[in-house]
Amino acid sequence: MRDRLLLAAGSPSAAFAQDVLQPYQLVRSLQLIQDRIAGGDHAALPMQAKLLEMIDARMRDANAEDFKEPKNFRALLVYGMSGGNPVTVAAAASRAMTDPQSLAIAKGVVAYLNGRPANAIEMLKPIDPMSVPPDIGAFLALVKGSLLAADDPAQALALLDEARLLSPGTLVEEAALRRSVGIAAAQGDAARFALASTQYVASYLYSPYASQFADAFVSGVITLHMAISQDKIADITSMMDPEREKVIYLRIARHAAIDGMTELSAFAAAKAELGRNGGGSQDDPRSQLYSSLSTMTSASVDEVRAKLGKIDRGKLSQNDRDLLDAAQAVAGEVVAPVKTPAKVEAAPAAAKGDEAKAAAEASTNPANADLPPVEGAMPD
Known part of the structure; x- marks a missing residue:
């Protein structure tokens, strides 16, 4: 049996041609592939896509007799919670004769896949x-944790812990840890954020979904900058390879500089500039830019202007070039001579009445107030 599963995992179409596998056998093959993906095997991604296609076809063909085997119905649920086709899951579940709880899970999964979170929560909330x-418990905990993240983050974190407990070393645990990072940051729980980040980096740094973790980690460091120490940030990033660590610090430095967190920006820019053990390159224009931004309120204006002027803008992204232009404009305004207001010439007598009326109307209309736009002032 294991040989057939391994064959399906390595060459799905060959195994399927050999004989028709049961739905639960195909789903086990999918899970083997997903565990390889979680460990950093990016080459397994096309195999996952192919297996999902095969499972979809097999579930469409499955009849009531197939689902008399409980493992096959649980496989249907796992397929759905692994990102399966909601139409297939709903159609297959309608043909199955199984217990009410399993059918309720199926309905909740279909609602989840169809983007109806309120309905999904209503169906799944009573089910522990x-x-x-365990083969469906881990996925169920992951789905419920994701659904409750906004409304009940404490319960969501507890459910994600259950998912990890039920399925350690798998893609389920990878996803649970990744989502825990963002929820903990939103909750202001620096200790939980640091723990989940440490666990993720230690086990799943090379997952193809690690970029999502990086987004959550950078955002969390910014959110929790008053609660998480620079030493703790350094402890976590020290487990990364040097290039990933540098990119993380560059992103932190940029966000912190824009948000006016000069101390954090200076720390991250220095880390990116010096590299691990002080052996990095100081020629990266990004770190030079973010470092300059972090010193705009502490260093002399001439010093900042000189440093900004040496940055090779051709090596910057368009967004960073805009940031450089803005910084140079601010520095230039500081040293610019004060302008003397121009004298207003008297208007011809015939036009004075109309102009005065227009000016009065404009001054009483808030929409016409001559105020500069504030970046980030509009709600998201």
């Missing part, structure tokens, strides 16, 4: 993931 077989 720890009370169902």
